[in-house]
Amino acid sequence: MNRTENFRSPLLGTAMARADMGDTVVETDRPGQPHRGKVFAAVHAHLDDVPRYAAGLCAKLIREGYTGYLIRTTNDEKCGGQSTAQNILRNEQEHFKVAAAIGCKDVFELYYQNHEMDAVSSLDIRGRLIFLFRFLKVDTVISFSPWGPGEENPDHWVTGRVVEEAAWMSGMPNDFPEHMEAEIQVHSVGERYYFHAQPGQAFNRVIDIGSHIEKKIASLVECRSQGGGNLGSLLRARLANEGKRLPLLGNDDRTADREYVRQFLLDDEREYAQAHNLAFAERFYYIDQRQLAKSKVDEYVEKNVVPL
Amino acid sequence: MRRRGFLGRFMTTGMALSGTAALPTPLTAQEAQAQRANLPTRFTPAAYANPPSKFNPFATPDYYTYADDLAIERNQPGKPHQGKVLAAIQAHSDDIPLFAGGLVAKLVDEGYTGYLIRISNDESAGRTLGHGVVQNEIDNQEVARALGCKKAFSFYYRNHRMDDCAEIEIRARLIFLFRVLQVTTIVAMDPYNHYDENPDHLVAGRAAEAACWMAGGPKDYPEHYKAGLKPARIREKYYHARSPQGHNLVNRIVDISSYIDHKTRGNVANQGKGPAGSSGSRLRDELSKRGKRLPLLGNDHDTADFQYVKHFLMDDWRILGEKFGLGYGEAFRYIGPAPDYRGNISRYVDQHSVPL
Numbered sequence A: 001m002n003r004t005e006n007f008r009s010p011l012l013g014t015a016m017a018r019a020d021m022g023d024t025v026v027e028t029d030r031p032g033q034p035h036r037g038k039v040f041a042a043v044h045a046h047l048d049d050v051p052r053y054a055a056g057l058c059a060k061l062i063r064e065g066y067t068g069y070l071i072r073t074t075n076d077e078k079c080g081g082q083s084t085a086q087n088i089l090r091n092e093q094e095h096f097k098v099a100a101a102i103g104c105k106d107v108f109e110l111y112y113q114n115h116e117m118d119a120v121s122s123l124d125i126r127g128r129l130i131f132l133f134r135f136l137k138v139d140t141v142i143s144f145s146p147w148g149p150g151e152e153n154p155d156h157w158v159t160g161r162v163v164e165e166a167a168w169m170s171g172m173p174n175d176f177p178e179h180m181e182a183e184i185q186v187h188s189v190g191e192r193y194y195f196h197a198q199p200g201q202a203f204n205r206v207i208d209i210g211s212h213i214e215k216k217i218a219s220l221v222e223c224r225s226q227g228g229g230n231l232g233s234l235l236r237a238r239l240a241n242e243g244k245r246l247p248l249l250g251n252d253d254r255t256a257d258r259e260y261v262r263q264f265l266l267d268d269e270r271e272y273a274q275a276h277n278l279a280f281a282e283r284f285y286y287i288d289q290r291q292l293a294k295s296k297v298d299e300y301v302e303k304n305v306v307p308l
Numbered sequence B: 001m002r003r004r005g006f007l008g009r010f011m012t013t014g015m016a017l018s019g020t021a022a023l024p025t026p027l028t029a030q031e032a033q034a035q036r037a038n039l040p041t042r043f044t045p046a047a048y049a050n051p052p053s054k055f056n057p058f059a060t061p062d063y064y065t066y067a068d069d070l071a072i073e074r075n076q077p078g079k080p081h082q083g084k085v086l087a088a089i090q091a092h093s094d095d096i097p098l099f100a101g102g103l104v105a106k107l108v109d110e111g112y113t114g115y116l117i118r119i120s121n122d123e124s125a126g127r128t129l130g131h132g133v134v135q136n137e138i139d140n141q142e143v144a145r146a147l148g149c150k151k152a153f154s155f156y157y158r159n160h161r162m163d164d165c166a167e168i169e170i171r172a173r174l175i176f177l178f179r180v181l182q183v184t185t186i187v188a189m190d191p192y193n194h195y196d197e198n199p200d201h202l203v204a205g206r207a208a209e210a211a212c213w214m215a216g217g218p219k220d221y222p223e224h225y226k227a228g229l230k231p232a233r234i235r236e237k238y239y240h241a242r243s244p245q246g247h248n249l250v251n252r253i254v255d256i257s258s259y260i261d262h263k264t265r266g267n268v269a270n271q272g273k274g275p276a277g278s279s280g281s282r283l284r285d286e287l288s289k290r291g292k293r294l295p296l297l298g299n300d301h302d303t304a305d306f307q308y309v310k311h312f313l314m315d316d317w318r319i320l321g322e323k324f325g326l327g328y329g330e331a332f333r334y335i336g337p338a339p340d341y342r343g344n345i346s347r348y349v350d351q352h353s354v355p356l
Helices: A049-053 A055-063 A084-102 A122-136 A154-169 A177-182 A210-221 A231-241 A253-264 A267-274 A296-304 B002-013 B028-036 B095-109 B129-147 B167-181 B199-214 B257-268 B279-289 B301-313 B315-323 B341-352
Strands: A002-005 A024-027 A039-044 A067-074 A106-112 A140-143 A191-195 A205-208 A281-288 B063-073 B085-090 B113-120 B151-157 B185-189 B236-240 B247-255 B329-335
Touching: A039 A049, A039 A055, A039 A122, A039 A154, A049 A055, A049 A084, A049 A210, A055 A067, A055 A084, A055 A140, A055 A205, A055 A210, A055 A281, A067 A084, A067 A122, A067 A154, A084 A106, A084 A210, A106 A122, A122 A154, A122 A177, A122 B167, A140 A154, A154 A191, A177 B151, A177 B167, A205 A267, A210 A253, A210 A267, A231 A253, A267 A281, B063 B329, B085 B095, B085 B167, B085 B199, B095 B113, B095 B129, B095 B185, B095 B236, B095 B247, B095 B257, B095 B329, B113 B129, B113 B167, B113 B199, B129 B151, B129 B257, B151 B167, B167 B199, B185 B199, B199 B236, B236 B247, B247 B315, B257 B301, B257 B315, B279 B301, B301 B315, B315 B329
Parallel strands: A002 A024, A024 A205, A039 A067, A039 A140, A067 A106, A140 A191, B063 B247, B085 B113, B085 B185, B113 B151, B185 B236
Antiparallel strands: A191 A281, A205 A281, B236 B329, B247 B329
């Protein structure tokens, strides 16, 4: 059963404390800035991962008060159609533009070798993410599902796995206790949104991104080295050479790229939305591990405690 | 004789380093030993045997190879190292006290701020694994205190299994600490320690060596800089050997005569393992049960522990020091600050530039 719910309670209520099982929840826009003071880290392996799977969610959370950071784990050297070195530079430059398009405050690059992250020490990656989660005081992570089937790219599942591990360990004082020497304190990550990146991957949350679709498109068009961000202008140029034009693509390259993305690259988002009478949606596997205000023991003690 | 040539170079170049002095007397002990060897006269020895005291299983290694610019580092008056930061890195709680405790105490006394970093959890020593880990954790703190270090850190990797750890992670943690503590000098196990049977030593040495270099770089772990950390410029390294299998290149002998009691106390602090700890008081108790006493061990446990360590376990460093005319000595492969290449070129340009 699918259920549409606009979260009215900031802490979701105890009944919703763990939404990692059961019904699919549709998360629509929330008025005001209910997340003010909270921080998310969107961790992807490649330039176009967050734009493709989660840019709408990121834009929505920032609009609702989150401070967002974008972390890329690889150097994207294999993508861009140029030399390996030039690919690294172009993807690096475009990554900053993607973060700006979404509204992220800052960008971090770990530059592990593209397509080869399964040979990298996951301990090193995890250690760096723990450092960042603590330093940035990350409350929520957005990344690949560590357990999602169908991921042929090892960078994806390695990134998802280390994000999950780091999100847990960043709250534990005996992991990397030397961080405290720099006054970087332990910090627990309470919420996780894992991408629905491939058919068959689990999801339990549908995000209404209708009012954020322009930002998602803006982030996608910055993905020119990979992700199809410049396909519109390339098509427009080809047609012009043939003495033709496609009205959809407008009169300039920027419009062509944006409209190409809107017309051809958002079919999944439309399909995910359709079942919920929305315009555009993204899917996630959401896990809420925030501490409940009162534990079952607290509640029991409160009800049953008697004077000595 | 070639040997004399070697010693001649040794003595003239040994004066080059500031704060150091050349060997004042010939290596009579080594020459005497060489005469006992079966080495034909046409060969020049490439390594020199260290006669052991046979009191300590973990002392000076079997052989040293001495560089011809070997220098003796003696006490320096005042606090010449004020403002500098020392990281003494050890795999186990007894490594630094045994092999470099005198040096660490000396440098701290001369102004360094010292930190002790232990890489393993020392679980392989103790009544049970749990007891061993706890005792060695305490010991590491006590060693730091005995040597004058400001603070001790432990990474707690599994003892004797560090070759199964991700070296890159250990290195990353050291880079972080070097940056946050602004380390300028390290003391560590020689990463090229020949014949070392303990993998923890080699891993710790390699990780420390690589971390020294990378801690100063802008592109390694740049996220540290966004968190306000600064690059660490490690300008000096002291690598120590590990006995008994070692064969190490040595270019610095440190006179630790004034710090032998600090070194002794650092070793007494190792209650959880190693040859020191409370061995003296245990021997005293055992003799007492047999109706005997050893005057050396005094009248209480503290004295017994101290005297046992100083008399028996420090003897190898006395023998080493004696070769160089010192009371006690420790041997190191020392790597000093890199030359000011750019400054040298600038000075050359200034001196030799002519008008167009």
